[in-house]
Amino acid sequence: MTDQPAIELNNGVRIPQLGFGTFQVDSDETQRIVETALEAGYRHIDTAAGYYNEDGVGAALKASGLARDDVFLTTKLRNGDQGHDSALAAFEASRKALDVDVVDLYLIHWPTPTRWLAPETWRAFEKLLADGAVRAIGVSNFLPHHLGRLLETAGVTPAVNQFEIHPTHQQPAVQDASRAAGIAVEAYAPIGKGEDLSEEAVEAIAQAHDVSPAQVVIRWHLQQGRIVIPKSATPERIRSNIDVFGFELTTGQLDALTGLERANRLFPNPDEFEASQFRD
Incomplete structure (x- = not known):
């Protein structure tokens, strides 16, 4: 791994704290974009079967x-x-599309509560973990009550809960419930689809450190102990988003960003999202 901070998960596996997301990266562009990210120094790549770009991620890993x-x-x-x-x-x-023997982290993408197949799905995940096909298993978009229901029957506690977190939508209750159970918190949409970058506090802090607003927000996530997976298709921004280790936010600056919370959800409510994620 490159000299980046890593977080030790509850099973001892270490995950690079700063990764690269591939949500809505077109499959035809995925290999090129992920290769750019790997060249820039990212050593943590996040994809999903529902993104339909796993093959491009795998090709980039091979080509790198x-x-x-x-x-x-x-x-x-x-x-x-x-x-x-x-x-x-x-x-x-997924393993075939990625062309790998082992996946480092495998997540249930959404809780789909009206169907609630998480317990039997989790048993399959536990089998994959026991068989060595995955190094860690976790969930995504699970709210506290989803976590509670899953933990009632789970033999293995999820290592990670990945969900929407950015300055204007921090979901503190979900963060607290995850950490209380020993589950690492991972932020997707960490800059709020770019919307949070125009906040006055963000711009002022960026100017004070002579860095970009995106760098400020990513640094805020890192200093608060979250795993974070910014995404960009622009080479310059891909490189800029990982260049966040040469400055540090003050306590006052961290508090100013945390103070932007206003429950500004940009992605579906996990209690309502039931789409199959299959292509039509």
């Missing part, structure tokens, strides 16, 4: 020439593949 152990790879299970046997089959399809 990096050793497989040098890149931490996350993918996620589509909602329509939840269930014990279907999850196992879906994992094999």
Whole structure:
């Protein structure tokens, strides 16, 4: 791994704290964009079956020439593949698309509470972990009550809960519930789809440090102990987003960013999102 901070998960696996997200990265562009990210120094790549770009991620890993152990790879299970046997089959399809033997982190993408197949899906995840096909298992978009229901039957506590966190939507209750259970918090949409970058506090702090607003927000996540996966398709921004280790926010600056919270959700409510994530 490059000299970046890493977080030790509850099973001892270490995950680079700053990763690269691939949500809505077109499959035709994925290899080029992920290669750019790897060249810039990212050693943690996040994808999902529902993004339909796992093959591009795998091709980029191969083309990079990096050793497989040098890149931490996350993918996620589509909602329509939840269930014990279907999850196992879906994992094999993801592993084939990524062209890897082992996935570092495998996540249930959404809780889909009206169907609530998480317990049997989780048993499949635990089997994959026991078999060595994955190094860590976790969830995404799970609210506190979803976590509570899953933990009632889980033999293995999720290592990670990945969900929407940015200055104007921090979900403190979800962060607290995750950490209380020993689950690492990972932020997606960490700059609020770019919307949070025009906040006055963000711009003022960026000017004070002579860095970009995005760098300020990413640094805020890192200093608060979250795993963070910014995404960009622009080479300059890809490189800029990882160049966040040469400055440090003050306590007052951290508090100013935390003070921007106003429950500004940009992605679906996990209690309502039930889409299969299959292509039409």
